[in-house]
Amino acid sequence: MISVGLLLLAWELYATYSGIKSTTLPAPSRVFEQAMLNREALVDNAIPTIRATLIGFAFSLSAAFALSMLVDFFRPLRRALFPVFIVSQTLPLVAIAPLVVLWFGFGLMPKIMLVALVTFFPMLVALVQGYEATEAEIGQMLRAMGAGRWRVFLLARLPSALPYFFAGLRISITYAVVGAIFAEYAGAAKGLGIYMLNAKNNFRPDLVLAAVGVSAALTLTLFGLTVLLQRLAMPWERAAGQHPAGTGPWR
Amino acid sequence: MSRLELRHVRKAFGRLDVLADISLSVGAGEFVSMLGPSGAGKSTLFQLLTGAQHGEGEMFFDGTPLDDHGRHFAFMPQRDALMPWRRILDNTTLGLEVQGIRRKAARARVAPLFAEFGLAGFERHFPAQLSGGMRQRAALLRTVVQERDMLLLDEPFGALDALTRTAMQRWLEQMWRRHRWTALLITHDVREAVFLSDRIYVLSARPACIVREIKVPLPRPRSLGGADALQTSAIEAEILDILLNPEPNPHSSKGHDHD
Numbered sequence: 001m002i003s004v005g006l007l008l009l010a011w012e013l014y015a016t017y018s019g020i021k022s023t024t025l026p027a028p029s030r031v032f033e034q035a036m037l038n039r040e041a042l043v044d045n046a047i048p049t050i051r052a053t054l055i056g057f058a059f060s061l062s063a064a065f066a067l068s069m070l071v072d073f074f075r076p077l078r079r080a081l082f083p084v085f086i087v088s089q090t091l092p093l094v095a096i097a098p099l100v101v102l103w104f105g106f107g108l109m110p111k112i113m114l115v116a117l118v119t120f121f122p123m124l125v126a127l128v129q130g131y132e133a134t135e136a137e138i139g140q141m142l143r144a145m146g147a148g149r150w151r152v153f154l155l156a157r158l159p160s161a162l163p164y165f166f167a168g169l170r171i172s173i174t175y176a177v178v179g180a181i182f183a184e185y186a187g188a189a190k191g192l193g194i195y196m197l198n199a200k201n202n203f204r205p206d207l208v209l210a211a212v213g214v215s216a217a218l219t220l221t222l223f224g225l226t227v228l229l230q231r232l233a234m235p236w237e238r239a240a241g242q243h244p245a246g247t248g249p250w251r
Numbered sequence: 252m253s254r255l256e257l258r259h260v261r262k263a264f265g266r267l268d269v270l271a272d273i274s275l276s277v278g279a280g281e282f283v284s285m286l287g288p289s290g291a292g293k294s295t296l297f298q299l300l301t302g303a304q305h306g307e308g309e310m311f312f313d314g315t316p317l318d319d320h321g322r323h324f325a326f327m328p329q330r331d332a333l334m335p336w337r338r339i340l341d342n343t344t345l346g347l348e349v350q351g352i353r354r355k356a357a358r359a360r361v362a363p364l365f366a367e368f369g370l371a372g373f374e375r376h377f378p379a380q381l382s383g384g385m386r387q388r389a390a391l392l393r394t395v396v397q398e399r400d401m402l403l404l405d406e407p408f409g410a411l412d413a414l415t416r417t418a419m420q421r422w423l424e425q426m427w428r429r430h431r432w433t434a435l436l437i438t439h440d441v442r443e444a445v446f447l448s449d450r451i452y453v454l455s456a457r458p459a460c461i462v463r464e465i466k467v468p469l470p471r472p473r474s475l476g477g478a479d480a481l482q483t484s485a486i487e488a489e490i491l492d493i494l495l496n497p498e499p500n501p502h503s504s505k506g507h508d509h510d
């Protein structure tokens with residue numbers, strides 16, 4: 001928090017006293033002022049971005065979850081499919097985004113696809129790795145109790161994957177916002193991405209930065225939500241931080 | 252009449268011979284220990300018994316071949332294997348839930364045992380909030396409530412400090428006298444084996460075979476010191492001698508057959 005404040009202060013001082021033109025580097029105060037003046041347009045353009053982010057992410061999350069289970073139950077699939085996904089991760093977004101827009105138009109579809117493309121693989125890897133992190137002894141014990149594979153998955157593998165899942169979620173949600181903005185940058189009717197592009201073309205770096213501020217706020221909010229969700233979903237994590245009970249008969 | 256009987260059980264992981272030749276039996280209501288050096292293959296034997304791995308040789312339970320895994324044994328793994336995300340009460344009912352018993356009924360069955368296991372008041376705690384000794388007792392409770400024919404205990408107290416371990420051993424001996432479980436215990440603690448067991452199998456280093464079977468005719472309740480202290484330490488000394496001065500392993504592939 002303090003570091004962000006200091007950075008803004010230094011920026012403000014530099015922009016004001018270095019004599020640099022405000023059309024090149026606007027001071028934070030000007031960015032804020034313009035953001036306030038244009039808040040309706042910003043909100044109007046933020047909504048499609050949020051929609052694309054959430055729908056695309058929900059889509060990739062469901063797909064990653066379904067596929068992670070499939071891969072967990074049929075190991076050979078993993079070796080067959082993973083190379084494809086890894087290649088999908090090496091595609092440069094800059095090159096892919098305009099193509100996807102070209103193929104699927106200016107609507108919501110290409111945004112969802114790009115968001116899914118950048119978030120799907122991290123989520124899949126997180127989940128698969130999470131299942132693998134299940135303590136071998138727990139699996140052995142459950143099978144000795146008479147549990148089948150499905151039971152072992154539900155009782156042990158899925159909960160074991162939760163910390164990995166949330167780690168993946170925190171990273172992916174930030175990718176998702178970037179992915180949506182990139183898709184809009186390549187072509188959209190409305191959205192923070194296209195808003196930034198237009199502001200840039202109109203020589204309004206202050207408005208570009210205002211839009212950047214909005215997207216940063218969006219990312220932080222989503223990030224905060226995942227942290228909150230993790231707290232709620234994993235109450236034992238916080239319990240572990242408390243002092244262990246020391247009042248048993250033998251410590 | 253022995254309940255569990257193994258005849259010439261062998262197991263290799265790839266080219267690594269782990270179990271060379273294991274024949275043993277455990278009678279009804281008998282407490283038997285397997286004592287052997289670390290890495291000998293003791294846990295591997297439990298993997299065979301619980302069906303996690305398959306080996307060669309014959310395994311019988313009550314005279315019938317052991318193929319229907321997961322019916323006869325309540326297994327306590329080497330690490331306590333408590334699920335961090337389940338409260339202690341729900342950890343202890345796990346085996347019953349897997350057997351298909353309703354959660355409520357399972358809880359009702361386990362709850363009265365919490366006092367006996369020194370866990371009263373900790374039903375709603377998470378495993379991370381318990382001490383090492385309490386975790387082991389919770390794991391043991393989870394194991395015995397399954398009411399299977401036989402307990403398989405893999406170093407239940409291995410991770411504990413000496414004082415807690417001794418306390419737990421006394422507690423377990425007392426519990427065993429009350430319940431008379433048929434039990435097979437893995438340990439590499441000589442005193443623990445002598446203190447708890449009716450019989451002890453001493454294993455060689457890997458590839459493991461049984462080098463000695465030792466009866467422990469000490470009266471119960473067992474005590475530390477007291478009238479039987481002399482006999483106890485004689486047995487302990489005998490086992491230590493076997494472990495520390497091993498005869499050449501006849502199954503070892505790395506023989507000294509060249510100059």
Ligand SMILES: Nc1ncnc2c1ncn2[C@@H]1O[C@H](COP(=O)(O)OP(=O)(O)OP(=O)(O)O)[C@@H](O)[C@H]1O
Nearest residue numbers: 264269288289290291292293294295296329439457
């Ligand atoms: N699933 C497995 N795959 C390959 N090797 C294994 C497997 N399980 C055990 N081993 C090997 O078998 C050997 C015996 O292991 P095991 O866990 O049975 O020893 P142990 O007698 O229980 O030792 P400790 O007293 O330290 O627990 C080890 O060398 C181990 O590396």
Ligand SMILES: [Mg+2]
Nearest residue numbers: 293294295329
């Ligand atoms: Mg072991």
